[in-house]
Amino acid sequence: MNKGIKYLLVGMIAVATAVGVRAQSSTAFWGASDITGISLQGTTNGVANGDLVELGYFTVAPTPGSPSLANFNVLAQADMGDGGFTGFFGTDEVIVTNPASAAVHAQLYIVAFNNTTGSVTPGVTQLGIWDVNSSDNAHWSFPATTDVPNFTTLDLENLISGGAAGAATNGNSLATGAQIVWGQSQLHSVAFGGSTFFPLEVVPVPEPSSLALVGIGLLGAVGLIRRRR
16 A cells, blocks of 8 residues: 555544544633732732632522522632742643533533632631623533534633623623522722722621521430420
8 A cells, every 4th residue: 555645544543532532521721810819808909829619510500699500510629829939820630531411511501619628617718600691602601512613712801891801891790691599799990901800708607596407406406305305
């Protein structure tokens, strides 16, 4: 066989194999660029380097104004500061092979914590949950393996009206479909580069009355167990 034809065939097989492998996976590129970052509650201080950020979806849509992460499924994790700046994180890539059916075309959310573990302690942990409705911005929908293209790119700056170009002048204006599920509603801008920050919010402490009800319930359960014994 002619060497040129042989190498051409080998190349075509390699390309076909790569395409086949790619077709079995879905990819999301995500991040918080140096235009739009995340800060601690009530401050202009960026979330500390190394603190956890997650990309994922809810199997049951979250309630705006609630910090609950029930039904949240993590697709990828990143560290704050991995792009070199406090309060920001570089674009990360998540490749999911044969994603679960619940993930296909699911609404994507970015969740950030003020700790490295993602543990939620009422009254201590600060948390942020954000998304842009995928009907307004299709990039916030996780692709299926059969979609063409089967990848998407999203950034926290998608929440800002005008994106990067509008951050300096429209820093307090949310884009159409953008939502702060949990976090401070008032964004703030800093002079440096016109950057805009999305502040986290403290997870609230349960009301004393709620704690009392829980206590009464536990006492009742203990009493019932003793009775049966």
